[in-house]
Amino acid sequence: xxxxxxxxxxxxxxxxxxxxxxxxxxxxxxxxxxxxxxxxxxxxxxxxxxxxxxxxxxxxxxxxxxxxxxxxxxxxxxxxxxxxxxxxxxxxxxxxxxxxxxxxxxxxxxxxxxxxxxxxxxxxxxxxxxxxxxxxxxxxxxxxxxxxxxxxxxxxxxxxxxxxxxxxxxxxxxxxxxxxxxxxxxxxxxxxxxxxxxxxxxxxxxxxxxxxxxxxxxxxxxxxxxxxxxxxxxxxxxxxxxxxxxxxxxxxxxxxxxxxxxxxxxxxxxxxxxxxxxxxxxxxxxxxxxxxxxxxxxxxxxxxxxxxxxxxxxxxxxxxxxxxxxxxxxxxxxxxxxxxxxxxxxxxxxxxxxxxxxxxxxxxxxxxxxxxxxxxxxxxxxxxxxxxxxxxxxxxxxxxxxxxxxxxx
Numbered sequence: 399x400x401x402x403x404x405x406x407x408x409x410x411x412x413x414x415x416x417x418x419x420x421x422x423x424x425x426x427x428x429x430x431x432x433x434x435x436x437x438x439x440x441x442x443x444x445x446x447x448x449x450x451x452x453x454x455x456x457x458x459x460x461x462x463x464x465x466x467x468x469x470x471x472x473x474x475x476x477x478x479x480x481x482x483x484x485x486x487x488x489x490x491x492x493x494x495x496x497x498x499x500x501x502x503x504x505x506x507x508x509x510x511x512x513x514x515x516x517x518x519x520x521x522x523x524x525x526x527x528x529x530x531x532x533x534x535x536x537x538x539x540x541x542x543x544x545x546x547x548x549x550x551x552x553x554x555x556x557x558x559x560x561x562x563x564x565x566x567x568x569x570x571x572x573x574x575x576x577x578x579x580x581x582x583x584x585x586x587x588x589x590x591x592x593x594x595x596x597x598x599x600x601x602x603x604x605x606x607x608x609x610x611x612x613x614x615x616x617x618x619x620x621x622x623x624x625x626x627x628x629x630x631x632x633x634x635x636x637x638x639x640x641x642x643x644x645x646x647x648x649x650x651x652x653x654x655x656x657x658x659x660x661x662x663x664x665x666x667x668x669x670x671x672x673x674x675x676x677x678x679x680x681x682x683x684x685x686x687x688x689x690x691x692x693x694x695x696x697x698x699x700x701x702x703x704x705x706x707x708x709x710x711x712x713x714x715x716x717x718x719x720x721x722x723x724x725x726x727x728x729x730x731x732x733x734x735x736x737x738x739x740x741x742x743x744x745x746x747x748x749x750x751x752x753x754x755x756x757x758x759x760x761x762x763x764x765x766x767x768x769x770x771x772x773x774x775x776x777x778x779x780x781x782x783x784x785x786x787x788x789x790x791x792x793x794x795x796x797x798x799x800x801x802x803x804x805x806x807x
Contacts, residue, residue, distance in 0.1 A: 494535060626724055
């Protein structure tokens with residue numbers, strides 16, 4: 399049988415490990431996706447292996463999220479047990495590399511301590527840590543000259559961020575005045591929530607509860623945004639769980655498990671959950687075996703486990719897109735005239751425009767920028783007599799070059 403070759407594309411790199419976390423996300427993720435909620439980003443998003451001796455897996459990553467990096471490390475570690483010869487490719491690497499220099503400089507014991515501390519501090523990706531621990535080579539995916547050139551352009555644009563902020567500030571102030579003039583009270587409330595959510599100053603539950611209520615009031619079916627609908631359902635269930643009862647029922651279940659499960663089954667649970675410390679593995683096991691352990695006897699725990707398990711079915715990238723689409727659709731729905739629609743467009747587009755210039759735009763944001771920049775500039779000229787967009791043109795040219803290169807990469 400032909401030997402399978404596994405290559406893993408992880409969207410993080412040594413060269414990028416010092417980039418600011420804010421540069422990689424347009425909107426925050428709800429707390430149901432954080433470590434405390436037993437969820438994360440590191441999972442396989444694409445697998446290709448049919449009719450071929452080569453299998454390629456793509457693993458979705460969340461930059462600078464230590465829980466995601468730990469999950470990536472664990473996934474690679476498990477796959478290595480069955481496929482020890484797979485090749486590792488990391489997006490952002492412009493040269494093949496390894497970590498032999500660490501051990502040759504520090505020795506095995508000190509090298510292990512150093513690398514673990516570096517990884518635990520969030521300065522090393524899960525893929526890099528795997529490569530270091532298992533002596534694996536990191537294969538590059540980048541053209542060195544293109545990558546290094548764009549890295550220098552990135553550094554230049556970062557240095558110009560204060561200048562960009564200062565030039566955009568008057569435009570933000572003017573748009574705020576226009577919103578006060580043209581927006582209805584409902585539009586003001588929704589836009590305020592939109593901005594607070596992105597700034598991280600509004601609780602997830604409050605924001606999505608507002609979207610849900612406003613959607614219902616204005617005839618928008620939230621089920622047309624399936625990941626949002628699933629989030630609202632599962633997060634509502636989690637919030638309604640009594641923490642006191644949950645803790646009591648968890649203690650009761652763990653006491654009962656040795657009698658419910660066979661010795662072999664209980665040993666397997668202990669192994670896969672790292673002695674019940676890996677909460678995601680524990681939740682997955684309890685959900686998969688809920689009938690066997692009669693989880694309904696523990697109603698609060700059952701509600702919690704089922705909700706968290708269902709939340710794992712949410713596609714995180716689609717969720718972010720749906721949130722942006724729903725908030726936009728809702729805002730347009732309650733716009734009372736053409737002026738308010740134009741002001742809404744400029745206000746929301748300005749965030750994208752700023753992200754592009756500050757090198758913080760996602761690929762979807764940049765494509766949106768490319769498709770709508772002329773409309774934005776035309777409306778700015780129509781509504782704002784004195785604007786600073788012309789002064790930003792040299793920066794914009796460089797930002798376009800940077801983002802175009804990123805898309806090609």
